[in-house]
Amino acid sequence: MSHAQKRDFEQPASFTFTPESMKEVDAVIAKYPKGYQASAVMPLLWIAQRQHDNWIPEKAMEEIARILDMPKIKVFEVATFYTMYNLAPVGKHHLQFCTTTPCWLRGSGEAVEACEKHLGIKLGETTPDGEFTLTDVECLGACVNAPVVQRNGDEFYEDLTPENVVQLLDDLKAGKKHPHGSQDGARHKSSGVEGATCLHEQAKSAGIKIAGEK
Amino acid sequence: MPKLTIDGMEITVEPGTSILQAAEQLGIEVPRFCYHDKLSVPANCRMCLVEAEKAPKLIASCAMPCADDMNISTKSDRVKAARQGVMEMLLINHPLDCPICDQGGECDLQDQAMAYGYDRSRYEEEKRAVKDKELGPLIKTVMTRCIHCTRCVRFGDEIAGVEEMGVIGRGEHLEIGTYIEQSITSELSGNLIDVCPVGALTSKPYAFTARPWELTKTESIDVLDGVGSNIRIDTRGGAVLRILPRLNEDVNEEWISDKTRFAWDGLKNQRLDRPYIKVNGRHQPATWEEAFTLIAEKIKKADKIGAVSGTLADCEAIIALKDLMDSIGSKQYECRQRVAQFDATVPAGWRFNTTIAGIEQADAILLVGTNPRTEAAIINARIRKTWLANRIKIGVIGPEMDLNYPVKYLGDTPSVLEELAAGKGAFAEVLKNAQNPMVVLGTGMLRRHDGMALQALVRKIAEKYNMVRDDWNGYNMLANSTGVMNGLELGFSGGDIHTILQSDVVYLLGADEMAVSEIGFNSFVIYQGHHGDAGAARADVILPGAAYTEKNATYVNTEGRPQHTRLAVFPPGDAREDWKIIRALSEVMGKTLPYNTLAEVRGRMAQQSPVFEKIGAVIPVEWAAFGKDGKCDPAPFVLPVTDFYQTDPITRASNVMKKCSAAFVQGASDKKAVVNG
Numbered sequence: 003m004s005h006a007q008k009r010d011f012e013q014p015a016s017f018t019f020t021p022e023s024m025k026e027v028d029a030v031i032a033k034y035p036k037g038y039q040a041s042a043v044m045p046l047l048w049i050a051q052r053q054h055d056n057w058i059p060e061k062a063m064e065e066i067a068r069i070l071d072m073p074k075i076k077v078f079e080v081a082t083f084y085t086m087y088n089l090a091p092v093g094k095h096h097l098q099f100c101t102t103t104p105c106w107l108r109g110s111g112e113a114v115e116a117c118e119k120h121l122g123i124k125l126g127e128t129t130p131d132g133e134f135t136l137t138d139v140e141c142l143g144a145c146v147n148a149p150v151v152q153r154n155g156d157e158f159y160e161d162l163t164p165e166n167v168v169q170l171l172d173d174l175k176a177g178k179k180h181p182h183g184s185q186d187g188a189r190h191k192s193s194g195v196e197g198a199t200c201l202h203e204q205a206k207s208a209g210i211k212i213a214g215e216k
Numbered sequence: 217m218p219k220l221t222i223d224g225m226e227i228t229v230e231p232g233t234s235i236l237q238a239a240e241q242l243g244i245e246v247p248r249f250c251y252h253d254k255l256s257v258p259a260n261c262r263m264c265l266v267e268a269e270k271a272p273k274l275i276a277s278c279a280m281p282c283a284d285d286m287n288i289s290t291k292s293d294r295v296k297a298a299r300q301g302v303m304e305m306l307l308i309n310h311p312l313d314c315p316i317c318d319q320g321g322e323c324d325l326q327d328q329a330m331a332y333g334y335d336r337s338r339y340e341e342e343k344r345a346v347k348d349k350e351l352g353p354l355i356k357t358v359m360t361r362c363i364h365c366t367r368c369v370r371f372g373d374e375i376a377g378v379e380e381m382g383v384i385g386r387g388e389h390l391e392i393g394t395y396i397e398q399s400i401t402s403e404l405s406g407n408l409i410d411v412c413p414v415g416a417l418t419s420k421p422y423a424f425t426a427r428p429w430e431l432t433k434t435e436s437i438d439v440l441d442g443v444g445s446n447i448r449i450d451t452r453g454g455a456v457l458r459i460l461p462r463l464n465e466d467v468n469e470e471w472i473s474d475k476t477r478f479a480w481d482g483l484k485n486q487r488l489d490r491p492y493i494k495v496n497g498r499h500q501p502a503t504w505e506e507a508f509t510l511i512a513e514k515i516k517k518a519d520k521i522g523a524v525s526g527t528l529a530d531c532e533a534i535i536a537l538k539d540l541m542d543s544i545g546s547k548q549y550e551c552r553q554r555v556a557q558f559d560a561t562v563p564a565g566w567r568f569n570t571t572i573a574g575i576e577q578a579d580a581i582l583l584v585g586t587n588p589r590t591e592a593a594i595i596n597a598r599i600r601k602t603w604l605a606n607r608i609k610i611g612v613i614g615p616e617m618d619l620n621y622p623v624k625y626l627g628d629t630p631s632v633l634e635e636l637a638a639g640k641g642a643f644a645e646v647l648k649n650a651q652n653p654m655v656v657l658g659t660g661m662l663r664r665h666d667g668m669a670l671q672a673l674v675r676k677i678a679e680k681y682n683m684v685r686d687d688w689n690g691y692n693m694l695a696n697s698t699g700v701m702n703g704l705e706l707g708f709s710g711g712d713i714h715t716i717l718q719s720d721v722v723y724l725l726g727a728d729e730m731a732v733s734e735i736g737f738n739s740f741v742i743y744q745g746h747h748g749d750a751g752a753a754r755a756d757v758i759l760p761g762a763a764y765t766e767k768n769a770t771y772v773n774t775e776g777r778p779q780h781t782r783l784a785v786f787p788p789g790d791a792r793e794d795w796k797i798i799r800a801l802s803e804v805m806g807k808t809l810p811y812n813t814l815a816e817v818r819g820r821m822a823q824q825s826p827v828f829e830k831i832g833a834v835i836p837v838e839w840a841a842f843g844k845d846g847k848c849d850p851a852p853f854v855l856p857v858t859d860f861y862q863t864d865p866i867t868r869a870s871n872v873m874k875k876c877s878a879a880f881v882q883g884a885s886d887k888k889a890v891v892n893g
């Protein structure tokens with residue numbers, strides 16, 4: 003079901019940006035020439051989402067339309083286009099699994115299945131305790147470390163396996179710190195699992211230290 | 217000028233012409249869905265692919281401008297295969313419900329599937345379904361049929377100026393919709409039905425009524441406002457089933473207003489289909505002879521006889537009534553139904569001199585006491601089009617209203633005009649610096665008792681700011697009905713409305729808009745018209761006439777453009793064409809009018825005014841002084857039309873128009889009126 007159709011929850015009666023958010027809003031709008039303020043729509047939606055429990059209510063879209071002097075439908079179009087924006091409430095941990103081809107080839111299906119089993123919910127659903135929401139999205143742009151999951155729009159966990167992803171869930175639930183990035187252990191950031199293998203000579207002669215190399 | 221070859225034929229085109237347009241000029245058909253000549257080009261459907269020599273890929277001809285030495289093929293095997301591919305993709309999610317779809321028989325998708333598609337489907341997976349949207353009382357949606365061409369979105373953004381529709385979601389979930397299920401608040405919304413190439417958006421009032429091939433099509437014109445939009449009337453078995461626009465670049469391009477399109481159900485209701493005579497306060501059916509004899513008797517005995525023509529009265533009837541009045545020596549006739557204090561003697565003073573197409577040349581517009589959106593939606597669309605293209609400056613003297621282009625409010629009293637005439641005020645600079653400034657007066661201001669002075673004042677403004685030149689006339693009055701233009705052109709004016717309504721005999725030719733309560737208590741009232749509205753209710757004798765779809769008649773639009781309506785269906789019952797009724801009455805009165813055929817009446821009209829010499833054209837008129845200098849009343853301007861959907865006997869009898877009025881005018885007054893309430 004698309005965002006636009008979900009209706010089984012309550013919308014708040016009003017929305018205003020907090021003074022802190024408003025500072026950010028003004029800073030973003032100031033980046034664009036006068037008359038082109040509509041370009042700020044994406045950052046503003048993002049600010050609204052962060053302020054409002056990780057989802058954007060209708061009133062917030064209307065407020066953004068008012069601030070940017072643009073038709074409401076244009077804000078709505080942007081908000082529904084990107085999976086980054088939630089137009090319905092989500093759990094405390096919103097996990098967006100990439101299921102596009104590279105991740106899928108590397109086992110995103112199994113990782114998702116393990117989570118579904120562990121949490122007892124399906125993709126698109128939220129656990130009754132409001133802790134987790136699982137969704138599937140298209141490529142997150144981190145295919146080198148596929149498969150990938152994104153938490154609450156900015157933390158990435160990569161190189162997922164059915165095992166390490168369950169560990170991730172448990173840590174998140176327990177409020178424990180869990181490292182971002184590759185869950186593989188062996189890999190440094192996005193370099194190959196066997197370590198840095200190319201451009202060694204060039205790096206050395208340029209005096210650049212190769213990350214992950216002793 | 218690029219010179220290129222398409223399918224072996226050479227053509228030279230204007231720079232910027234797309235390949236699709238060039239092909240069209242050569243008479244080559246290129247299939248398309250998203251492209252529409254009056255809208256921007258998104259090139260998203262890919263149906264118009266053609267092959268260009270040396271280009272590795274096929275190109276979208278709607279978006280590719282012609283260049284020198286291109287060698288285009290629109291019929292190669294690759295092109296054919298691509299079209300089949302696009303068709304197949306579109307049909308993946310398109311339902312196979314043509315037998316129950318109102319678009320069937322006039323559907324671009326159906327036609328193009330016949331011409332370019334496969335004859336069977338290879339698709340075995342499930343089709344997607346999309347929830348229908350609620351777009352108000354006029355437009356029915358079946359969104360599963362939508363092929364996402366976005367024509368409707370672009371129509372709303374560009375032509376109608378209501379950015380309410382949009383593309384929601386993405387990929388497989390993409391849908392066309394409005395912001396959280398709003399209805400469309402545009403007086404031009406019906407055009408969405410025409411722009412939609414499939415059956416996703418269809419007419420609600422016409423739903424499941426007929427198939428296009430069963431309909432008889434009559435080319436005619438609309439008379440429900442002052443625009444004179446060109447229309448096609450579709451009928452079956454003596455009933456009007458729908459009204460569609462007809463292309464006329466000078467008038468309505470290819471759009472019509474919702475009133476023009478949807479008021480036809482009013483043609484069936486409240487009809488006067490036989491003569492009536494009031495006996496003891498009740499209307500009793502009568503024969504034509506009885507009615508005529510009674511009228512002739514009353515007129516013979518009467519001292520004072522007055523006549524008023526209404527918003528829908530046609531030229532033939534008006535000239536006949538005028539000749540009849542003249543023959544009995546009464547000059548008390550008038551086409552302006554309410555207190556009309558403006559100069560009717562100089563045509564330049566009450567015409568839309570710039571012409572509708574001429575608006576596109578304007579670079580500054582001053583609107584005085586008028587809301588073009590409710591008075592002439594199609595003219596408003598031209599103003600918007602001009603604003604969209606050139607961002608022209610538009611000033612308003614009058615109350616605040618919901619216009620779909622930005623305007624500057626200058627105040628709402630005549631004092632603003634006085635300042636402008638003296639070269640002062642914020643808008644004076646704008647007008648001074650403009651090449652082609654224009655001013656539009658609403659008829660509302662001319663109902664004021666200081667109309668003469670206002671008219672003279674605006675004339676002076678026009679002259680001061682160089683709006684009247686050999687190559688440009690920027691002075692305009694916007695008539696909100698064709699009836700009044702017909703009367704003015706034929707000289708059916710000069711009477712005093714108060715005197716007329718107090719006469720011994722009052723002849724109402726479809727006049728329902730004046731204050732019926734002002735008619736003298738002892739006056740004998742004749743109502744000739746087609747609807748049982750205010751005038752008929754007060755009448756002592758009713759003569760049933762024909763509506764504009766039921767007669768061959770002439771109507772002059774606000775520009776002074778005469779056009780013909782054509783008989784699409786016969787008038788109901790005993791009703792007759794209007795001029796014939798007056799001609800027949802004249803015989804009973806012993807004052808037989810000197811014409812027997814339509815051609816003869818039209819000859820008489822041409823004698824009265826040269827406008828009737830060239831049907832369909834505007835003959836520019838001489839500029840002369842009009843109006844009378846005087847003091848203006850400081851009272852603010854009031855708009856002449858308060859409810860776009862309820863302006864005349866036909867729209868008042870239309871249930872669809874009533875629903876629109878309830879949904880958009882009354883319902884909107886608290887939200888922020890769409891059409892000014």
Ligand code: SF4
Nearest residue numbers: 362363365366368412
């Ligand atoms: S509703 Fe019709 S006009 Fe609008 S996008 Fe769909 S097919 Fe095109």
Ligand code: FES
Nearest residue numbers: 100105141142145
């Ligand atoms: S495919 Fe999963 S991140 Fe690119």
Ligand code: FES
Nearest residue numbers: 259261262264278
């Ligand atoms: S008509 Fe050219 S892409 Fe749609």
